[in-house]
Amino acid sequence: MINSQKSLETLQKMEDKYHSIFENKVVGIYQTTLEGRYISANATLARIYGYDSSTEMIAALADIKDQLYVDSQRRDEFADILREKGEVSEFESQIYRRDGTIIWITENAWVVRDKQEKFLYYEGFVEDITRRKQTEVALQESEERQRLLIESVQDYALFILDSDGYVVSWNPGAERIYQYQSEEIIGRHLSTFYTQKDLKNNRPEQELKIAREQGRLAIEKICLRQNKKQFWANVITTALYDNKQQLRGFSQVTRDITESKQAIAIQTGLIATLQASEKKFRDLYESTQDAVLFINELGCIDCNFAALKLFGCTNKSELRGKQPWELSPLKQSEKEDSSIIFQHYLEIALHRGIVRFNWRYKRLDGSEFPAEVFLSSMKFDGRSGWQAVVLDISHRVLAQETLKKANEELEKWVEKRTVELQEVVERLQKEISERQQVEAKLRLSEEKFSKAFRCSPNPISIT
Structure with a gap:
């Protein structure tokens, strides 16, 4: 009697423990009929589906296929796998919650059989993976945007190297700058882009080593195109590590800076010329x-x-x-x-x-x-x-004033001399006039004498 009582107590404890596990497990647990009705479910499953209790959920969902699954065909696929294999793992589907919102779930289920291997019902676990799916979708969208971005970039060469420095991806910008098509360069080593001088100095390995140790390396250097022509490039190499800090490879971003280098050289020359000209001007200006x-x-x-x-x-x-x-x-x-x-x-x-x-x-x-x-x-x-x-112009003004004064004095002297000359002329004119008068009188006397001489009978007697 005592042993029987102990057995009942032990059985009750085990049942209580099982019930506690069943109700408090973080995943939903269920049993359904083969036709698609819930036989039992724990509280976690009810919460996942938006119900207050498992009893309410079981009563509300009379047809799992049409009421629960967004795509009812998924329930058929689920049942087909169970009939064929007896179990299904990580079966993902979208389902409707009580309020009509859609969530993602993953199911792990199996068939429960009787002793004759006849199917009795389905039993399984449900986990809400909505957040994970949203993260996956966001990651996929991000990766797609990144892919589109990388492929749309024409001014930068963007490509990925494996951990040994071999090219594993190649964007259109890289095709334009390095002039290799993706099928020509993928699988080739980074050293393809280096000059012979850099190869002799072991530059490819050194640069990858620095990027690996420091996480990133940004340098300006001379690179080679497919036709072996050199060009100046700004190259950023970044080491890529996974969550376990294991090196997965390198990303490299290359920008052709040949034109800017040439422009800088020209600008430097112009600045030097300008500075020289400015110095000449300053020297001239000050001197x-x-x-x-x-x-x-x-x-x-x-x-x-x-x-x-x-x-x-x-x-x-x-x-x-x-x-x-x-x-x-x-x-x-x-x-x-x-x-x-x-x-x-x-x-x-x-x-x-x-x-x-x-x-x-x-x-x-x-x-x-x-x-x-x-x-x-x-x-x-x-x-x-x-x-x-x-x-x-003080000297010029002084000279002008001196010249003006001299001109004024000259004008006065000329005026004075003019007056004096005028007086001399007047005296000469007077003397000439007086002489002319005397000469006129003499001519008159001579004429009288000549006339008298000619008219006299005895010219000798004229005295």
Whole structure:
């Protein structure tokens, strides 16, 4: 009696344990009839299908084929495999949950037979693999996008190498840059693209070693096309590791930078030429005897040493920021305001390009001097400005004044001499007139004497 009671208790414990496992297992467990009705199911399966309890689910799903499966043919395929093989593993299907949403499940099931091997029912496990399928779909879409992206790239050579450096994939950009078709290059070693010099220096193996150890290598180097022509390339080699940190191969991205290299060389040459020209200009600018000032709307921004000397300055900061009219007397004449007139010349230079005019400047010590100004428009960092070349014409003005004074004195002397000559002429004219009168009288006397002589009977007696 005691043994019987213990056996019943042991049996009850085993039943409770089985029930606990059945209800709390993380996968759905079920039994169905051969025709497609649930006999039993655990709570996990009910939760997977969106029901509150297994009892509710069993009552609701009277026909598994038409009510549960999105594609009812999948249930037929499922049953066919079970009838043929007696079991099915990882059978994936889409099913409807209670709320109508669709999820993915995988089933592992088998046939339960009686002693005569007659089919009694199906028994199996269900696992919700929706998240896994979504991940797989997302991965497939990502891989497809990546494939399309790689195949659409024409400016970059994108290809994969195995762990030993042999080409295993090849995109259209690689065909364009290296000029190999995929069937010509797949299976060949990376060294195909290296020059003889690099091969002698064991560069292919060295670069893969660096990429393997550091994870990535980016360099600029000379590569070879199929026709053996060299070109400059920017090459990025990346080591590819799996989840177990096992090297699976390398990816390589190559960009042809020959044109940019040539452009840089040209630019470098131009910069060197420009720098040389700038130095020549700067040397000329600083050594010229003519004062040169560069001006923008804020005033003087630079000047040469001749300008410092002309305006009586010792440092460029003394002129920097000053407007031209601030280096001038307030007025150029009694009615001409210096600031208004100079701004007028600035406008003329902007429209014509250059203007020449005379100007009076004032040194820092207050002394004034005349100047000839050549004002031309130019650009400073994209902004309008002017270059003023100022020539001190003090000597010229002094010479002009001296010449003017000499001319005035000459005119006075000429005028005086003219008066004196006029007086001499008048005296001569008077003397000539008097002489003419005397000569006229003499001629008259001679005529009288001659007439008397001819008319006398005894010319000898005439005394």
